[in-house]
Amino acid sequence: MPSSSAYRERVIQHSAQQEPSTAPALALLPTIVPALLVGIAASLVLLGVEAAAEQLEHLLWRDLPDAIGVGRYSVLWMCTVLFATAVAVGLVVWKAPGHAGPDPATTGLDAPVLPPVVLPGLVLATGLMLAGGPSLGPENPVIAVNVSLAVRLGTRAFPGAPEKGWVALAEAATIGALFGTPVAAALIISEALAGQRIKGQLWDSLFAPLLAAAAGAITVTLVAQPVFDLGLPPFGHPGWTDLLAAVTVALAGALLGMGAVYAFPHVHAAFRRLRHPMLMLPAGGLVLGGLAALGGHLTLFKGLDEMTELGHDPGGWSAGEFAVMAVVKVAAMLVAASCGFRGGRIFPAVFAGTALGLCAHALVPEVHVAVGVAAAVLGMLLAITRQGWLSLFVAAVLVTSPGVITLLVLASLPAWLLVTGRPQMQLGPDGRAVR
Template sequence: MKKNLVMILVVGFLGGIIGGITWLILFLLNHGIEIIWHVIPENLNLTVYPLVVCALGGVLVGLWEKRFGPYPRELSEIMAEVKSGQKIPYNNLHIIGVAALLPLIFGGSLGPEAGLSGIIVGLCFWFSDKLKFALSEVDEIAEIGMAATIGVIFNSPLFGFVNQIEDDGSVKKIPKNTKILLYFVGIIGGFGAFRFLSRTIGGGPGLGNFPGIETLGSNEWALVIPLALAGSLLGMGYFVFKSIVKKAIQPLKDKVVAKAIVAGAILGGVGMFLPYTMFSGEHQMTDLMTSWQSIGVGLLFVTAVVKLLITNVCLEMGWRGGHIFPVIFAGAAIGYAFAILLPIDPIFCVAVVAAALTGVILRKPLAVILLLLIMFPLDAIIPLVIGAVIGGAIPVPGFLGLDQTE
């Protein structure tokens, strides 16, 4: 009992540190974007500004990787190594921090979860090394820290918890019930610190909230399966694009700086005509919710599909980060496109399509449901479940030569 109490206090304290670091990184990110993409352009009249800035970003991203290596690593890689018992080094956290911020500040269609998880997991291993004299179980503290980080980033405590344990079958030192308690202590500690800093100083994620479903009748239920299948099929395009980009960049395979510059040029060039294809989509989601009808079917559909492509261009060409925020944005945009065409409630339509598309890519239906419930009203739970389950059940075609966890 005494040992459990000590572990609870340790994890709660660590959760608070995690929440503070997560807030700091997102605070720096938001201010960097504000300066580069709002303050500076106000004093310039440069039509090709996105192309110039993204190409410059490519130079910096490429040079940083050439000097220090490929950071940040993908979230799935970090999670797999932590769960297999491998130790993540913590002597390069400042390098990971800069590597995480550069592509995001310069407009990459990426989320912050990969870079933040790399920093936090390294910090957790440092913390556990310092405490080994007191607790033998602290090797598993990195998993708890990762859950807290993901929960804070996506503003969803349950998503952070379920995303960490949904496919975890490994043997652990800490008893299951105790570890579940520690997960929630760490996540609550992280949320407390993050919310306190966000409210007193500002900053933080902002995916926005969809309004409630106004109508729910026979039209909606008749189309729910076709919509889920359509969303899943479009989500499969993410893996198709990944395969195409992997093959297309073979001539530049070892040219780190050139790859990053080309990716920046593509990102900025496309962004001049389709601005929503840039950035994570997190802050643009609110704009999408209010202007989807005026954007139109064609532009919504093209934006969503191209965003899935651009995200893969960034990831495969050295602009490293996460893919969850861009995927959710693409799913919402395609859902709204279908809502214009079909005589059904738009929020119902977006819920089904976004859940199916995200479910195909993340492969974790329960985590997808809990994540999207932060944005969608509770009355969208059934369409979210149907979309996420159908999307998560569809396998990635073997001919693409990709692992389903990629």
């Protein structure tokens, strides 16, 4: 997941529009209804895309192979479905109005406001990707869809409201829906506002986006009941060896993530030489099929359900198998993001971190499994997203052990020194990495 510099600018501009008054509550009250509407609508868009993708996924990976007598996750079937998915997405990118949005390698949390004609193609390409197995998540394209719809409909329904405000609401709402909690959105917004001069109180600026995020989160929770806890053995009180383990594993996660970051412009440039989506995407599908054959079916898809399977049986694979899954997942994410699949990098990065943390535990049993997983996820996300608070939040949520939090905060500091100021996993229009 790339940087959020444009998102930061939007939040700052939105907060600057909240003029201080003698009665700030009166200025905030009119934002309640729009925030609630955007939060509910954004979560329903996410749920709709994921529900449709899930039905297609069942058809592709359960009903069809069972009907023709092929193993659901045999090498032949994985390669076939990934290639067919790449061809289908390539057709959408080629023929759909607006070509399913901009090059996904150049987008992230700072979602552009797209013309309405582009959105159906972007939704279709995203749904096909989610169902077909490439290693990307729904976050980037769904944020772009929700931002575009919020700006389009919001400025019509409330002509006096600024466009930047609708962008901030839609992005916060989608982030809240993605993680099933408004905390992630609040942390990202707070990080965006850090060091900026804000008119009035911080919570005045957070009020409407946080409400939108809460509405999105509660809607998803009521409908889908998402679970991020991996069910790992609880961790007690930290010791010095735990701190050493957390720092070491977090650095290993950051190094693995930075490997993908540095390779990103080169892999992207290699696919761009093919020039046409009906060449770039099918070529990427073939590479993804080979990676799936190497890493197994758990390295497919965005990775949320698959990392839960890993967490429920941390002793079910060897250290070498965990290491292969971590490296293959990073490589699959890199290829999928480079060849033109529409999707985000947060969830695949979390899976890779989970596998790396379980590898550390398998190699050195003295590394508590919860510490290893949380620290590796932290390092991976710091490298891929450059969002410190989001990385800490996701790493802590996965293990739900309060004793790990102090270790994560301390481990984040050397990992941050490793990634800060270096290229990010986002490209500019010229194909060079954003810094």
